[in-house]
Amino acid sequence: MNVLLINGSPHPKGCTHTALSEIEKVLQRHKIETTRFHIGRKAIHGCIACRKCQKTGKCVFQDNANTCADLIRKADALVVGSPVYYASANGALCALLDRVFFSAGQDFRNKPAAAIVSCRRGGASAAFDRLNKYFTISEMPVVSSLYWNAVHGNTPEEVAQDAEGMQVMRTLGRNMAALLENLKTGKSKIPSEKREARVMTNFIR
Numbered sequence: 507m508n509v510l511l512i513n514g515s516p517h518p519k520g521c522t523h524t525a526l527s528e529i530e531k532v533l534q535r536h537k538i539e540t541t542r543f544h545i546g547r548k549a550i551h552g553c554i555a556c557r558k559c560q561k562t563g564k565c566v567f568q569d570n571a572n573t574c575a576d577l578i579r580k581a582d583a584l585v586v587g588s589p590v591y592y593a594s595a596n597g598a599l600c601a602l603l604d605r606v607f608f609s610a611g612q613d614f615r616n617k618p619a620a621a622i623v624s625c626r627r628g629g630a631s632a633a634f635d636r637l638n639k640y641f642t643i644s645e646m647p648v649v650s651s652l653y654w655n656a657v658h659g660n661t662p663e664e665v666a667q668d669a670e671g672m673q674v675m676r677t678l679g680r681n682m683a684a685l686l687e688n689l690k691t692g693k694s695k696i697p698s699e700k701r702e703a704r705v706m707t708n709f710i711r
């Protein structure tokens with residue numbers, strides 16, 4: 507089993523990384539492998555709604571969105587982490603995820619996922635909600651913890667002192683491990699049914 511951890515911060519070893527590492531330690535204790543993907547610091551293009559991806563399954567931009575989509579396809583589960591920027595997830599991360607999910611979201615169905623956010627003070631809940639929207643429109647089971655998944659801090663050292671936030675991360679790691687172990691042993695296998703044809707009304711009757 508392999509869990510992909512996406513660090514949606516420009517800081518490779520910042521607060522978001524610190525929170526992801528707490529989850530990662532628990533997963534590795536449960537013999538679950540992890541893969542990291544960092545969004546980096548280069549400019550990330552937003553979606554231009556060209557819809558070419560709907561024919562090809564790939565985004566037209568030659569950046570790391572297609573690599574990210576392939577990593578999610580390969581992983582058994584996904585954790586997306588973001589710093590809170592103006593009470594939302596990092597815009598660069600959303601620009602990437604808009605293209606990843608628009609081009610490949612249908613391939614992520616039934617893949618367990620969780621979002622985590624890191625903030626100095628406020629806006630965590632809105633940012634958490636923003637990220638969960640990618641999963642809940644893609645039929646991905648959302649793994650929960652014992653609070654809304656956030657840590658507080660402006661530096662990795664401050665995040666490490668957020669005892670409750672770090673416990674939320676460890677609990678998320680344990681819940682993710684338990685779900686993956688259950689899926690592996692078939693205890694709670696998601697039944698496959700014939701899918702309904704997609705209806706899109708755009709609010710016009």
Ligand SMILES: Cc1cc2nc3c(=O)[nH]c(=O)nc-3n(C[C@H](O)[C@H](O)[C@H](O)COP(=O)(O)O)c2cc1C
Binds near residue numbers: 625628
């Ligand atoms: C552009 C920008 C906007 C931010 N907006 C918020 C905010 O709305 N609420 C908050 O609590 N912290 C805000 N912060 C602080 C970061 O969310 C916080 O320091 C976070 O833990 C940094 O994570 P990182 O080290 O992984 O980048 C903002 C930081 C930046 C650079």
